[in-house]
Amino acid sequence: MTVGNVVHVEVSGLTMAYDGRVVQRDLDFTIGRGDIFVIMGGSGCGKSTLLRHLVGLQQPTAGDIRYNGASFLQGSPEQRASLLRRFGVMYQQGALWSSMTLAENVALALEQYTTLSPAEIRELASLKLALVGLAGFEDYYPSEISGGMQKRAGLARAMALDPEILFFDEPSAGLDPISSRRLDELILELRESLGATIVIVTHELPSIFSIGTNGIFMDAERKTIIARGNPSRLLAECEDPKVREFLTRGQHR
């Protein structure tokens, strides 16, 4: 799979603020099709806020976000809806709907957006759950499974409509190292086989280096991007002390 050749997402001049307090200003970056794009930075620098802007949960104070060249912010509600249909979002705690079983969680979007028969929807939901290692858990409720399984079920739901682009908010938070690595492998596998673009907010260093193909590093004090590029290359080449400190867990300034 070629990485970064075709631009998938284009962010220009994005400024984000909460109640008039600027979190990050003038963010410019592009995400290539098939990239695994890592949004890095210390706690509180606005990583999750940026993700919320990318998926349209929050409105920026300035700037634009384009998907496949079409503006996400200025488009008509129909254009927005059709873009949203091609998004998959995995939330930090899974965010599964607690009153539905895992299969129903996955099936809801399929029932809404496709004309498949209930049996086929059920099969598709089972397939998605099997892909994240949850075969046989179709009729469980979210409260009956562990936190790590809830996250994977959240991923199954995010993949329900075979999205072009998958967003992950802290996928490894709260997972043990083995589960965390399995999730990384799963993300890699999904990108390989579905050809999806992946955007991840994380500060899990092992996964940043093992799966990230491109990324940005944001800083809370300077309120903008202070480094960008392939994480491994950043580790080798970036001169900025903050980035170095982060990528080496504070061992080299």
Next chain:
Amino acid sequence: MSAADCLLEMETAHDGALILRLRGDWTVERALPASEPLRLAIAGAHGVRFDGSAIEAWDSLLIVFLRRVAALAHSHGMNVDTSGLPRGAQRLLALSSAVPEQPGAPREDGQQTALARLGASVISGMEGLHVLLTFIGEMVLAVGRLAQGQARFRRADFLLILQQCSAQALPIVSLISFLVGMILAYVGAVQLKQFGAQIFVANLVGLGMAREMGAMMTAIIMAGRTGAAFAAQLGTMTVGEEIDALRTSGFSPMDFLVLPRMLALVLMVPLLCLYADLLGILGGAVVAITSFDISFSQYHDQTIAALELRQFGLGLLKAAVFGVLVAIAGCLRGMQCGRSAAAVGDAATSAVVTGIVWIIVADALLTILYDVLGW
């Protein structure tokens, strides 16, 4: 692209294997081919191969189809050769049939006999009673510590709770008690007028508010307002492990959280009740003066004559008891709240229902007790 629905051709190779040729669009907007011919074809074959070179687009729907084929083939003891398929599809198929780390145990069936359900509800009722008694016991111990000056809670918390369940409740208590006074006056005056005795409406409203309605209406308002708020606050703290954090830091949640809430209600519900009594009598006076030709001074004198201070005291005693009950209901439901966000809502609802039931039952018992004692 206007490819037709998932096109499938079947042919048998000379080694007896079934070759499935897939063409066109295999995406979720399309419909899958019928499975009956496939079942028959696979039953008579010696192996299954694919030719996916003419697939124009595919997504998860293709994988669903492949899983069906694989399941059919396996049931006939055959393996499928997926090498003719797009590489991504091969990988997804392999991933989806990988053995999960923890196979899902079959869920137990929800069907139970009526007797089993009855037994279960009796057991859960007994457990609820046990929890309640434990809670009351712990609270009595906490009150004991308070009396000895050993209970620890923050003054600022207490003052905030005090404000929430007194001054902030005034507007709604004013409205409700004024209207209840008016209602009592109307109901009574219409009957009394038939005997020309409408002046006694002052006795009715005065006694009714002071002994009964003032305390009960205030308590019900507080159950809906403050009891629910207590349950929600403590429930949220349970969900966020704040109560566990208090315990491990050596604080008793009983002292730290429950005691200030109970104290606040025990002090404030009688005060609010007194206020409600007065406003209720005022409401009755407004009705008597405007609709039943009673002058203000007549109503005033009649009320003074009918009411002794004792009557107010009896109402305030009830109010204090109701305050304790509302506090127990709110705090108990909050402390036994489950660990999910949905449980907080359940706790708040349950606190209100429990509180109101306890208030009415206690009111009936106290009224009978007052009667027996001749108060």
